[in-house]
Amino acid sequence: MMINPVELLDISTRIMGMRKDEFAAVVGGVAGCTGLCVGVVIIASLWRIFSKAGQPGWAAIIPIYNLFVMMQICNKPPYWMVFFFIPFVNLVAGILMANALSRSFGKGVGFTVGMILLPIVFYPLLAMDNEPYRRVD
Secondary structure (H helix, E strand, C coil): CCCCCHHHHHHHHHHCCHHHHHHHHHHHHHHHHHHHHHHHHHEEEEEEHHHHHHCCCHHHHHHHHHHHHHHHCCCCCCCHHHCCCCCHEEEEEEEEHHHHHHHHCCCCCCHHHHHHHCCHHHHHHHHHHCCCCCCCC
C-alpha cells in the first residue's frame, strides 16, 4: 500500500496539531537554517584552506574569485574557469579540482571521495589538519 504525499502531509500535520501552512513554514525554516549553517561551515573551511595555501582568506566569500583562487592553489591554468560553466563538464572539473586540492595537502584519493560525497565533514577536516600546503603539478 503506497501512501500519497498529500495524505502523508495530512497525517503529519494532524499529529503535530498544525495547519498545513504552519507545517510548511516550520519545515522551510528548518531547511533554511540548516542550509545557512552548512554554508557558514564551508566558507569558514575554505577561508582557512586559502590562508594555509598563502592566498587571502577573504577570497572564500567572493563567488567567482574564489574559484579562480582555488585554481591557483590546485595549480590549474586560468582557462579551466570556462569548464565550470559548461554542464556536466563542470562535474568532471570539480572532481579533478577536489583531487588536486586534497593532493596539495598530502591527502589521497580516499580523501577526495570524501570531499565530493561529504564536503561538510571533509572540508573542515582539511582546513583544521596540520599538513602544510605543497604545490602539486
